[in-house]
Amino acid sequence: MKTVLITGTSSGIGRAAVLTFQREGWNVIATMRSPEKETELHQLDNVLVTRLDVLDNATILNTVEQGLDRFGQIDVLVNNAGYAVFGTFEMTAEHQTQNMFDTNLFGPMRVLKAVLPHFRNQKSGTVINITSMGGRVTFPACSLYHATKFALEGFTESLAYELLPFNIHAKIVEPGSTATRFVESAQVTQDTITEYSEFVKIGFANWAKNDTMTSTAEQIAAVIYTAATDENDRLRYKAGEDTQLYFQKRQSENDQEYVDYMRQRFIPELLNGSTTLSM
């Protein structure tokens, strides 16, 4: 019986992934920051719920130890925990930048470092890093989040070279827009610089207007499950109908054509001098 360790399972994609793997007969180490609040996952067969904050190495090491004690091995790590900061860069506080990278990039790195010795000893393992379509294309007023997800993409792509000789697979799952707590959990920067107000209003309004192909957490979990079980060397798995649109544009057009398309889609009112930001 195989075992998966998943981060950020209190809600959304992580939680749906726990239920998917458990239903498919896996042992699941379901990790979260506040396991004392959990009422459902404790009840499931072959699910171990542990406290793991990706910012806290002691909780990571403790989880890996508990997981190995209970199930004897870990076959797959799903680095899912993450959040977003929305707003323009100039309005973000230093601590928001630090925390964003600490959670979305250094967090997955910390958890992987704790699991890798075990993967190397057993000469097998798969790490699946949950990035985003926002790890390959960008939207307005979201630069910090994109920075973390682009970084996690590059990290994972390079990591895959060094792990393949050990029969360890590094994979990337890129969800599109998904109905979870993600937007309500996001930090929104203080609107401290009024010159950006119009940009933010237009950017978010067009984002909401164009954001119509939302997936469910269960659909993304199904892609994660495929990545964990298809037993091949594939690196990237896009997840969600909206990823097709943006990735197809990104790949089929030259760089400037693609950039122009995205600007027309998200800030048309601010292009060609039709509206200028009040300075």
Ligand SMILES: NC(=O)c1ccc[n+]([C@@H]2O[C@H](COP(=O)([O-])OP(=O)(O)OC[C@H]3O[C@@H](n4cnc5c(N)ncnc54)[C@H](OP(=O)(O)O)[C@@H]3O)[C@@H](O)[C@H]2O)c1
């Ligand atoms: N939803 C989308 O549209 C979307 C699109 C692309 C990519 N993604 C990615 O998908 C992943 C899951 O997000 P979601 O949509 O399922 O959102 P979600 O429902 O807000 O779930 C995020 C999870 O991450 C956990 N988390 C946050 N900081 C953590 C930390 N320091 N240590 C451990 N856990 C932490 C949260 O735990 P708490 O309950 O303790 O806060 C929560 O369980 C994220 O990496 C996100 O970037 C989401």
